[in-house]
Amino acid sequence: METVDYILVGQGVAGTLLGWEMQQAGLKITVFDDGRADAASRLAAGIINPVSGRLFEVSWLYDTIYPLAKATYHAMEAVLGVPVFTDRDIWNVWATAQMRNAFAAHPTPYSVFPEGDRYAGLLEAPFGAGIVKGANVDLATLLPAWASHIGARRETFDMTALELKDKGVVYKGLQAKAVIFCEGAASPQNPWFGKLKFHPNKGEALIIRLPFETTDIIKKGVTLVPLGNKTYWAGATFAWDYTDISPTAAARAHIESQLRQLLLAPFEVTGHRAAVRPAGPDRRPMAGLHPHDPRLGIFNGMGSKGCSLAPWAARKFVGNLISGEAIPPEIDINRFFRALR
Ligand SMILES: Cc1cc2nc3c(=O)[nH]c(=O)nc-3n(C[C@H](O)[C@H](O)[C@H](O)COP(=O)(O)OP(=O)(O)OC[C@H]3O[C@@H](n4cnc5c(N)ncnc54)[C@H](O)[C@@H]3O)c2cc1C
The missing domain is CATH 3.30.9.10 (D-Amino Acid Oxidase, subunit A, domain 2)
Known part of the structure; x- marks a missing residue:
């Protein structure tokens, strides 16, 4: 049976940046994406705007996330051989x-x-x-270039075919530690995360x-x-x-x-x-493994700022997966599970 570390479902901005960080950390991944035309990442303008609101305030964590995003997109350009930033x-x-x-x-x-x-x-x-x-991030160039680089599988992930085993998951002959759902606006239909509040x-x-x-x-x-x-x-x-x-x-x-x-x-x-x-109620990313089932994870909630937030949030999520570093509470998926308890 083929074995990878993680299966990623969805390869919009979220799945792309999470996959990149996983690969940089030496993790083996398989990515499924069905390429639906109405995915946010296929229409987004890719703008990174440092200020927002009527008072032109610097956006949340911008001084941290922007340098990281810029360095990440430039590193991807070097590996993929296409200009995106x-x-x-x-x-x-x-x-x-x-x-x-x-x-x-x-x-x-x-x-x-x-x-x-x-x-x-x-x-x-x-x-x-x-x-x-x-x-400005050129998503129309970045997404297909990354898909081709990692050999993303152009198919709909069938939730009913996912088997939860003692030590991980099996999906149609593919074994992994966990599946991470990066499904964008499709997440409300997800059998394990659908009950979370999405806006x-x-x-x-x-x-x-x-x-x-x-x-x-x-x-x-x-x-x-x-x-x-x-x-x-x-x-x-x-x-x-x-x-x-x-x-x-x-x-x-x-x-x-x-x-x-x-x-x-x-x-x-x-x-x-x-x-x-795809946005959550507090307009912050949602990252982490399911608190009651670490074989399932989610990376979502990028709202209208996927290009600036996803590189930083993906770095934090992968830091948690490989060395147990805490995910910042503002983006940790646990904040909703605690609220729902
Ligand atoms: C009009 C518009 C303009 C925007 N402009 C900007 C902007 O300028 N700057 C910015 O930073 N953000 C912008 N955004 C927001 C940005 O698009 C989102 O933050 C980001 O694209 C979300 O990415 P995602 O990967 O979470 O979701 P998505 O882009 O929706 O990706 C989800 C992916 O999962 C796949 N998928 C879902 N379910 C399955 C399944 N079961 N099997 C296989 N594949 C599956 C879909 O095909 C899709 O490719 C804009 C959004 C819109 C709508």
């Missing part, structure tokens, strides 16, 4: 004078006012703009063409991320109350209206997609 200015266009004043009143190491207007005549920006030093939310984005080229991310209500060749990702919406995962006319109209408030130049819509962000 780009530092980018996030060009925030102010919708009001209050927003500009709030930005000025809350300086961070990542915020600067621009020297001049890079987009005169192209953007509607009567209150000017501010730059936040961010980054998934649906996001929609357009692909558009513009008559100009830039390497910046541009933000004003809607966010534009350059994909090259004058093509941009434009999004995204947030909906907690949704009945299906198809793209909707209402979301498209909303994004187009935001684009009209931002752009002086005309735009052409060439694509429209929807996906579900």
Whole structure:
């Protein structure tokens, strides 16, 4: 029988970064992913933004997680032979004078006012703009490159075929210490973790063409991320109350209206997609083995920040698996089991 250390189910951002950390630690893995088109990681823009909220506060643990994420993606680039990480200015266009004043009143190491207007005549920006030093992960390149590197199995993992044995698990002739579920928004259907509270939310984005080229991310209500060749990702919406995962006319109209408030130049819509962000109730990752059954684990809850959170959270999870280091309580899956007791 083939034996590995861990079986991973799901290879979005979470499963990719967890698999990477496991391989770096010398663990042998088999990864299953069925490549569903509506997975969050297949639509995400891959933005890493250091600040959030109306007061432009530095995001939770950013000074720790960002250097680790950047080093991790660069290490993956070296092994996989593809570029995936780009530092980018996030060009925030102010919708009001209050927003500009709030930005000025809350300086961070990542915020600067621009020297001049890079987009005169192209953007509607009567209150000017501010730059936040961010980054961008090219998930459309990273995910298939990693899948091919580790020989991920392109199939749906059948929960009913998983056998829980005395010393681990067996799945269709494959033996492992444990299965780690990195299933994204599919986790509420998981037989062992489905009872946890999940707060998934649906996001929609357009692909558009513009008559100009830039390497910046541009933000004003809607966010534009350059994909090259004058093509941009434009999004995204947030909906907690949704009945299906198809793209909707209402979301498209909303994004187009935001684009009209931002752009002086005309735009052409060439694509429209929807996906579900996997999030927990406290918007923090969920990492760890099941407290009542260490043959089962979960890595989920990346919410809208998978690209920045997953490298750090994966490092902590693997540190726990190989040397028993404590998983930080904010991301330890035990916090929900204690609450449910
Ligand atoms: C519109 C939108 C924009 C976003 N923009 C950003 C952004 O700019 N920056 C950022 O950091 N984050 C962004 N996010 C959030 C980001 O997408 C998520 O944090 C992240 O992708 C979650 O990754 P995941 O691996 O947990 O889940 P997923 O990406 O959903 O991956 C789960 C994987 O598991 C597989 N799977 C599930 N069940 C099974 C099974 N039984 N067998 C086999 N395979 C299975 C699926 O096919 C899928 O590949 C955005 C999300 C959306 C929707």
